[in-house]
Amino acid sequence: MRIFLFDGVGDSEEGFGMWRRLKILSRFELRQTWDEKAILFYTLVAPTIYFVIATVSSGGHPFGLHNVAYQLLGYWAYIVLVGVLNGFQFGLIGMRESNFLKMFTIIAGDKRLIFYSNLLVQIVFIQVEIVVFDIIVLLLNPASLSLAPLMVGGFLLNFLLIPIVAGFTNFILMLPIKLNVVSLMMMGYIFLGMLLINLPFNPDSALGIVLTALNPCSYMIVAYGMLFNLMGPATGMMLGVLGVVALFYLAVGFYPVRHMKLQSYTSRY
Amino acid sequence: MQIESFSYQLPDGRQLFDHLTATFEPGKLNILLGVNGVGKTTLLDLISGVSEQRHLPFTGFPAMQRIAYHMQGAPFTGTATVFETIKMMADLDRPSENFQVDQLPANLQVIAQTRLKDLSGGQRQLVLLAGVCQLERDLYLFDEPESGLDVKVAVAVIDQIKQLVARGKTVIMTTHQFRNLPTENVHVLVLAGQCIAFSGSPAELMAETDAETLEDAYLKTDA
Numbered sequence: 001m002r003i004f005l006f007d008g009v010g011d012s013e014e015g016f017g018m019w020r021r022l023k024i025l026s027r028f029e030l031r032q033t034w035d036e037k038a039i040l041f042y043t044l045v046a047p048t049i050y051f052v053i054a055t056v057s058s059g060g061h062p063f064g065l066h067n068v069a070y071q072l073l074g075y076w077a078y079i080v081l082v083g084v085l086n087g088f089q090f091g092l093i094g095m096r097e098s099n100f101l102k103m104f105t106i107i108a109g110d111k112r113l114i115f116y117s118n119l120l121v122q123i124v125f126i127q128v129e130i131v132v133f134d135i136i137v138l139l140l141n142p143a144s145l146s147l148a149p150l151m152v153g154g155f156l157l158n159f160l161l162i163p164i165v166a167g168f169t170n171f172i173l174m175l176p177i178k179l180n181v182v183s184l185m186m187m188g189y190i191f192l193g194m195l196l197i198n199l200p201f202n203p204d205s206a207l208g209i210v211l212t213a214l215n216p217c218s219y220m221i222v223a224y225g226m227l228f229n230l231m232g233p234a235t236g237m238m239l240g241v242l243g244v245v246a247l248f249y250l251a252v253g254f255y256p257v258r259h260m261k262l263q264s265y266t267s268r269y
Numbered sequence: 270m271q272i273e274s275f276s277y278q279l280p281d282g283r284q285l286f287d288h289l290t291a292t293f294e295p296g297k298l299n300i301l302l303g304v305n306g307v308g309k310t311t312l313l314d315l316i317s318g319v320s321e322q323r324h325l326p327f328t329g330f331p332a333m334q335r336i337a338y339h340m341q342g343a344p345f346t347g348t349a350t351v352f353e354t355i356k357m358m359a360d361l362d363r364p365s366e367n368f369q370v371d372q373l374p375a376n377l378q379v380i381a382q383t384r385l386k387d388l389s390g391g392q393r394q395l396v397l398l399a400g401v402c403q404l405e406r407d408l409y410l411f412d413e414p415e416s417g418l419d420v421k422v423a424v425a426v427i428d429q430i431k432q433l434v435a436r437g438k439t440v441i442m443t444t445h446q447f448r449n450l451p452t453e454n455v456h457v458l459v460l461a462g463q464c465i466a467f468s469g470s471p472a473e474l475m476a477e478t479d480a481e482t483l484e485d486a487y488l489k490t491d492a
Contacts, residue, residue, distance in 0.1 A: 103344050
């Protein structure tokens, strides 16, 4: 059996050993992350407060939009992007700067194991946050119960979208920057990404293709929209763009995993 | 395990090693001595692979997967407990064993359920050392493992490291403490003047420098 995540690890015992190690490290990472409840503020509490205020202040129709389904996509895109940036890339850079990453990599024996165990834990966290958010939406707006199938579909699609979004944003791991600079950069990146999904664009147009290829938020909106038929009927062109962009970021976006430095830029020990 | 004519400059341009050649003895405790800033930690980082330099003239060293490294400052903290941390490390390399609290060293059993972030620096260092000793690797690196520890605990730490050597493992350790160092099955390397100034047994070092203790012998060599 070829274990594609771990090049150089082929069949049998060694490959299964890597999966076993990944399981142990993921369990440990999950345990560590579970206690850091503060991260929920940005990814779950903040969008929930925003949704509640918007719902209450607009009599159940936030921003004048009557399509709760379409609004949900924006919240999901936000939770996924912030979860990946804040919990995953920011977390890895923080680990590097405290030299934890160096120590943890030696313990794990392979940098990629740390990367993938972190990604697995973030997938679990992001999915839990989205489910909780969806439940709050259902409680606030019982009429949206008809959207339950869409919510289940979005949940399943997120298992694909989260690694793709990580591929979009992994370039951050290669930058020789310190934690405080990363924090500012990420805020700007999230703001810009969310701003761009509000541009009225046709996914089939040149602008639509460029945004889908470069902005992870636009990519997610188009992917959700196509799956749930919220942006008109899916075209071959749109499907092709989504597929090619996904393959590109899954292949190229994980190059930084190999080349991310383990040494801190700020502290030797 | 050999390093052959290795030169290395720090990012600030300072020459750290100049045609450094060193041999580390397999199955022994290799003690790397040298003053602060001479490059001991850099050398361990390079051997372990965390520095990720290419084309190093290093031969015979195992790959990162087969190395355990106890780093200076014990940069490993978080909300996991002492037991969870050491169990994670034991589970990685010893899948057939079910690690239990009573397998922790006695001084760690009392803090088994304490979170790493609530420990003192010295305690964290002990936890990490116990964890590193649970890893089943070919080469073990220790960077000043007894620094910041009280005398009694430092003796226990050196004992743990000696047990690794007794199991046939190769150990490379840096230290500034001479009091607890063993003399049997030990290979000493003195790093000075950007290269290895001495390489041999403690007895050879003492004979060469006409000193009565390893500490005196080191001081004479490094002078």
